[in-house]
Amino acid sequence: MPILLRPVFSLLVFAGLSWSLTSQTPAPELPTFFSSLSEDELPSVVIETDLRRLIGRKTQEEYQDAQFSLSVRDSLQFSGEIRLKARGNNRKQACFYPPLKLKFDKKDLQKAGLQPSNKIKLVVQCRSSDMNGQLILKEYLLYKLYNLLTPYSYRVQLLQFTYLNNRKKGKKNSESEPQYGFLIEPEEEWERRHEGRILDRERGKVEYFEPAPLLAMSVFQYMAGNTDWYIYNLHNLQMAKVPEFDKLIPLPYDFDYAGLVDSYYAIPHESLPIKDVRDRYYVGETCTPAELDEVRGLFIEKKAEVLATVAGFTYLEESEKKGMINYLEDFYEILENPKRAEAIFCK
Structure with missing residues (x-):
């Protein structure tokens, strides 16, 4: 029985290479089960x-x-x-x-x-x-x-x-x-979409990663109130190689221990100086003010879209939306103050 398919469009750009309009168009690639589903529907x-x-x-x-x-x-x-x-x-x-x-x-x-x-x-x-x-x-x-x-x-x-x-x-x-x-x-x-490769590794090091994507991911985890990840044993984290970067980029997953989710079974690791997962604590690497400014700019630019995504999510109860938005606004209050942000991320 046919699957409901979502249109897929691709654009190929080759420097210095032109194609004849009369060239035969290759057959479109078949969708996968995942890509055939529409985000606008609830299957x-x-x-x-x-x-x-x-x-x-x-x-x-x-x-x-x-x-x-x-x-x-x-x-x-x-x-x-x-x-x-x-x-x-x-x-x-x-x-x-x-x-x-x-x-x-x-x-x-x-x-x-x-x-x-x-x-x-x-x-x-x-x-x-x-x-x-x-x-x-x-x-x-x-x-x-x-x-x-x-x-x-x-x-x-x-x-x-x-x-x-x-x-x-x-x-x-x-x-x-x-x-x-x-x-x-x-x-x-994911690998086909990015023409990249996800590495099958059990250990990582900070120096393996591109600094900017690693910092952005670390700030995101702080925004989410998530301390349940670790570079060195690649806990809830993968390393990926994509053509756009010389070094590796981080690929996080599993956010059920995040303060923004606040699962009833989630507790911080005993080595951390916090007792509640809703208490934010930065576990990423330190950075320079210049490096932080670039990442701050990205998050601040996306602030309205971030908050609107939560506010417009139909299936979440209004009380839960309000709690998430308040938690995110607390993060942005820190991030929009350069001195407060530097004290956390550049310590």
Whole structure:
């Protein structure tokens, strides 16, 4: 069954090279499952699987069979058999529902007119409650805010999904309440989009990174109130190589421990001088006032768009929007004062 596709436009510029208008236009590249989805829609997903087995054996991260269907405005867009497994570290321990990795059947993707790129990560609610739904929406928003600041970031797709517990024969399948979740752009898709490469490494060093992108990422983490990342063991951080920079750029992920999200299970690391994740603390590298001025300019330029993104997010409750906006405005109050900003980031 065909997937609802989003138009894709590309512009190729070659210095000193002209093309004849009569040249044959190459066939457009097929979309991936992720890129076929529209950010303007909220797809509805049903995952039918042995939920008891998934939750009971989540620490083992074993693939199991499932049935996956996706609809947009009550119109079925994709359906097929998949394999899924639990993934993650802290969340897998703290949450009833673990984050998932989905593995599609390549033949089903090809029949739908999609590339056979068949693995994707799904971030789900920790538990079935409205409060947990708000938490996952706030984490989704943090990915969207980072998208505003740099193209070198993971795109995400919001969706609403339901678990259908595939029980033993003779017993009626049970259905969960609808929950929010989001898909994270697959690594290979990010690499194609940027003509780059995400390194498979377990250790990093400050000197590996381009200073400006590293500082911008570090300031973003401070804005989010997130101390749950680390360069040296690449905790919630990847290194990527793109043509635009000589050195590597940082690629952060997992923001559930951020103060802006304020998950009930999130606590600062014992080595930090803070007791609450909503207390901001800068864990990035120091910088010069000149380096900071450039990054300050970027964040201040994007301030209106950052606040508008939160204010205009339909699915978040008004009280949660207000809390996020107040938290962000506290950050901008610091950033817009050069002396206060230098005292934090250039110490």
